[in-house]
Amino acid sequence: MSRWEPDAQGRFRAAAMELFLERGYGETTVADIAQRAGLTARTFFRHFADKREVLFHGADRLRQTMIGALHGAPANATPFEAVTAALDASSEFFRDNREFARRRSQVIAANADLHERELIKLAKLSEALAEGLRLRGVTESDARLAAEAGIAVFRVAFGHWVAVGEQRTFGEILHDSLGRLRALTSNR
Amino acid sequence: MSRWEPDAQGRFRAAAMELFLERGYGETTVADIAQRAGLTARTFFRHFADKREVLFHGADRLRQTMIGALHGAPANATPFEAVTAALDASSEFFRDNREFARRRSQVIAANADLHERELIKLAKLSEALAEGLRLRGVTESDARLAAEAGIAVFRVAFGHWVAVGEQRTFGEILHDSLGRLRALTSNR
Numbered sequence: 001m002s003r004w005e006p007d008a009q010g011r012f013r014a015a016a017m018e019l020f021l022e023r024g025y026g027e028t029t030v031a032d033i034a035q036r037a038g039l040t041a042r043t044f045f046r047h048f049a050d051k052r053e054v055l056f057h058g059a060d061r062l063r064q065t066m067i068g069a070l071h072g073a074p075a076n077a078t079p080f081e082a083v084t085a086a087l088d089a090s091s092e093f094f095r096d097n098r099e100f101a102r103r104r105s106q107v108i109a110a111n112a113d114l115h116e117r118e119l120i121k122l123a124k125l126s127e128a129l130a131e132g133l134r135l136r137g138v139t140e141s142d143a144r145l146a147a148e149a150g151i152a153v154f155r156v157a158f159g160h161w162v163a164v165g166e167q168r169t170f171g172e173i174l175h176d177s178l179g180r181l182r183a184l185t186s187n188r
Numbered sequence: 189m190s191r192w193e194p195d196a197q198g199r200f201r202a203a204a205m206e207l208f209l210e211r212g213y214g215e216t217t218v219a220d221i222a223q224r225a226g227l228t229a230r231t232f233f234r235h236f237a238d239k240r241e242v243l244f245h246g247a248d249r250l251r252q253t254m255i256g257a258l259h260g261a262p263a264n265a266t267p268f269e270a271v272t273a274a275l276d277a278s279s280e281f282f283r284d285n286r287e288f289a290r291r292r293s294q295v296i297a298a299n300a301d302l303h304e305r306e307l308i309k310l311a312k313l314s315e316a317l318a319e320g321l322r323l324r325g326v327t328e329s330d331a332r333l334a335a336e337a338g339i340a341v342f343r344v345a346f347g348h349w350v351a352v353g354e355q356r357t358f359g360e361i362l363h364d365s366l367g368r369l370r371a372l373t374s375n376r
Contacts, residue, residue: 080372116308123307141344145365146372148340156332177333182373184268184334 009047011037016054017100020107025051025114055104055114058093059121063128065093070132079138083150084178086129090154091171098161098170105162126151153177197235199225204242205288208295213239213302243292243302246281247309251316253281258320267326271338272366274317278342279359286349286358293350314339341365 015036019028030051034041048054069089073082094101108114126147133143157173160166166173203224207216218239222229236242257277261270282289296302314335321331345365349358356364 119311144344145369152336181333185370185373
């Protein structure tokens, strides 16, 4: 980087989110975002490939965080306990970002292309969890089922967490959802 | 339709699948498909909007079949029993199409765009199941969890069913996968 800008990335994120909510995602350009942030488009492209990346920038780091926790689970953990360790790590990851996550969810819900991108992100996360489980010696079938079930819990819990008025932490909601999944799938 | 062609749709499907596997999806045109089928491109477009629709043509009917079964489940069925009824209906739906499904899975696995489209199709199926459960009086959270868990089972079972050498029926594999999900999510 040729010039140092204090927290340029954070300023671009905040500016982009304001504009996406004010005007709509499709109606916001990188030039608009840079202007709102008081920075240049050139600086924007040092941090993000395009405006969509502002919304999906954290996906790789989230996946690494979750996969790291999966690998770090005790050797005798069941597949679903290992997935739960990954989910717990995601709750640490999101701890301080609830307001950003709320706004981001609103932007994504309003745009079909972004919604598809979000689905693909979660599918990749599921595939990465399944791969991590296979490396722990879990069978192909159990790895995929445990990973998909874990992502199902993640999605549902995340939806609650960003809902207006929800007070519980992401970790609390995750554990409630895990308990509900167990209750739902058990024989009555 | 101005001219009647015996099983034009089936001929287009068979011709398209042959070409997708021989040349690749990206390298196959509608003109190629029509030529192989011995029909015209004009007739093709009476049946399909584009070549991609050859692969995703059954999605609406599959969803209707599954949602119909969900609604038809006994009033006292648990949410997951209702989802299981929908899954059972899907196994009827696929009964006679294993070879087509196998080839289709190969084509989709070889193309990132088609893979994304498949993910979106399954996400819509999950949303439809969740909506059906809400109409049965299931809470928002349980509806989404049960639907997502059901789709997880569906995906894993489908992957087995189309695998080379797999002999079990889709229904048998579905029930094995449901049992595995239950075992995975239960406390040990």
